[in-house]
Amino acid sequence: MSTFCLEHFPDDSSIADTTDLLRRIPPWHFIRDDNLGVVRPSSAAFEDDADGDPMSVYLSTLLVANHRESASVLVGHTGYALASITAGLARQKNQTVCPAPLPEEASHSVVCGDKRSGGRNSAKKVFAHSARWVIPPSDGFVQR
């Protein structure tokens, strides 16, 4: 794990490995993988933000605790889908999972660490292949 992440976004061990981390996936990141016979998120969907902030996710446990549906994080985002990876998988790929609540979204958290290097075992590729659809993409939004 990088020193930057350990200092600024330390891992919160109270978040269990089994916790689902939800990530909004825009329609431009749906990909038809003929080798697997599925539509999945592209690895480009699991990169850090353009401003250098770590990748944003939403803690499913906090949504449940607040009696909210997962779909609530997609409100106002037509055509988007919702994918999830587990906190355990993020940690396996040398990432920290750190709560970063926003005024409008208490479940907001970040996944910090290098996501590019490692070729087929890079964090972003592993996340893209392991992600589970919580709300799958609509057919009309998947590229032919």
Add this chain to the structure above:
Amino acid sequence: MVEAVLEYRQIEEAYGDAKEKHLWLKARERFTSETHARPDRDRYRNAWLKRFKARRNVRESANCKELHRKRRPVKAASQNFPHGLIVAVQRMIELLELPPGWNSYNARPISKENVKFALSLLGQAMRADTPAPTVIPMVRGGVQLEWHTGGINLEISIYSPHEASFFAENLRSGGDSIEGEPNLALLRPWIDRLSR
């Protein structure tokens, strides 16, 4: 004063009549030149028709196979054009219109330089039978080109024209894989495997 005005009107009317007469004469001249036969013009037209028919006969005769053969490369060139590239270009044009924050997480608009670089790379590497890549926008304005078909996973990530990475694996040969910078020597064998 009154006389001056009357004189001006007379001049104006005279000028109008003259103008009308001039236009009428011009129209009549044009009409006669189009409808009346002109031997010199007909002679040229007939000569041209004769030459046209002669050329057509030569083309259609059995002796002109060589001529037809010479035309084939034009057709072949269009057949060799990578049509997957057209699909990729259309997609990239769409991506260039993405607004800032297009992924709902502060993503940057896609940069023209990255699109140009991606197209130039595809233009050099793709074959006529190469399937179109899936073109994916990246959060920092880059472009990712992906193929996941025929047992091959191929991804080219263009972060900028000076920073790009390439990853390929063959699932059918026990996960034989490669990664590095996307130069043509590395790319071509993988593009060939993807192509039908």
